[in-house]
Amino acid sequence: MNKTIDKKTLHSVFWRSFALQGAFNYEKMQNIGYAYAMTPVIKKLYDKENDQAEALKRHLALFNSTPAVTPAIMGISTAMEEQNANHSGTFDASSINAVKAALMAPLAGIGDSLFFGTFRVIAAGIGISLAQKGSILGPILFLVLYNIPNFAARIWGLKYGYKVGVSSLEKLQKNGLMDRIMSIVGIIGMMVVGGMVATMLVVQTTIKFSMAGATVKIQSIIDQIIPNLLPLLITLFVFYLIRKKVSISKLTVGILIIGILAHVVGIL
Known part of the structure; x- marks a missing residue:
């Protein structure tokens, strides 16, 4: 008999989603909050402790998104966990985290x-204008105007994320499109990571030397060869260390120490 998620379980996911950032960390960000919200679903779908442990481990992977839209992703994850529980032999569990x-x-x-x-700025503008006049409606209106779309997005996102996920996954499995989607998802993920490295990781060297009376900056030469080469090399090196099972905590502390020393010496 196929297992399905009832409204009571979805309600539990909804209320637990507000604790998404309650255990935010710099290693995997919102992963603990996400796993906490998915716990009622896991307990509902899986009877064996090993299966529950595997599902919890899946949802402890790195996750970071806007809290208001995260229930939509949780709804889709719920639908995928349901498919995995009912078709464990044919469903690719790794696709849950990939999606x-x-x-x-x-x-x-x-x-x-x-x-x-948008919403917070508008709500704050209205609230502040009233608060400056001494009206108690200022903070009240701010909370109301901001949280109405916030709650609406959470409720609608979780409900339709689950609904669309269930109906779509069955069709995808039958048509054999899941492998293609997984390939596309992987490409998109790599593009996002590449874009983040190029735009958010800034590493430049200050090393320079004189040649024939002219000052030559190493960074200018690197930029002419491949822009953002240093961030790329550092990212690949960190990725290599992670593949070698080096602790994330040690990597974080090591990068901080090396960065400070390189700045003091004048290399970066």
Whole structure:
């Protein structure tokens, strides 16, 4: 008999989603909050402790997105976990995290623009204008105007994320399109990581030397060869160390120490 997620379980996921950033960390960001929200689903679908442990381990992977839009991803994850529980022999469980990774960045861009860049600014503007006049409605209106779309996005996202996920996954499995989607998701994920490295990781060397009376900057030469080469090389080196099972905590501390020393010496 196939197992399905009921409304009570979805309600638990909804309320738990508010704790998404309660255990935010710099290693895997919102992963603990995401796993906490998915726990009722895991307990509902899997009877064996080993299966529950594997599912929890899946959702402890790195995750970071706008809290208001994250329930939509949780709804899709719920639908995929349901498919995995009912078709464990044919369903690729690794696709659950792959879809999460592919959705979190694009939805974060939309969510940040809407909730942090639009709704919060408008609500704050109205609230502050009233508060400056001494009205108690200032802070109240700010909370109401910001949280109405916030709650609506969470409720609608979780509900339709699960609904669309269930109906779509069955068709994808039958048509054999899941492998193609996984390939596309992998490409998109690599593009997002590459874009983040090029735009968010800034590493430049200050080394320079004199030649024939002219000052030559090493960074200018590197930029002429391949722009952003140093961030790329550092990223590949860190990736290599991670593949060698070097602790993330040790890597973080090591990078901080090396960065400070390189700056003091005048290399970077």
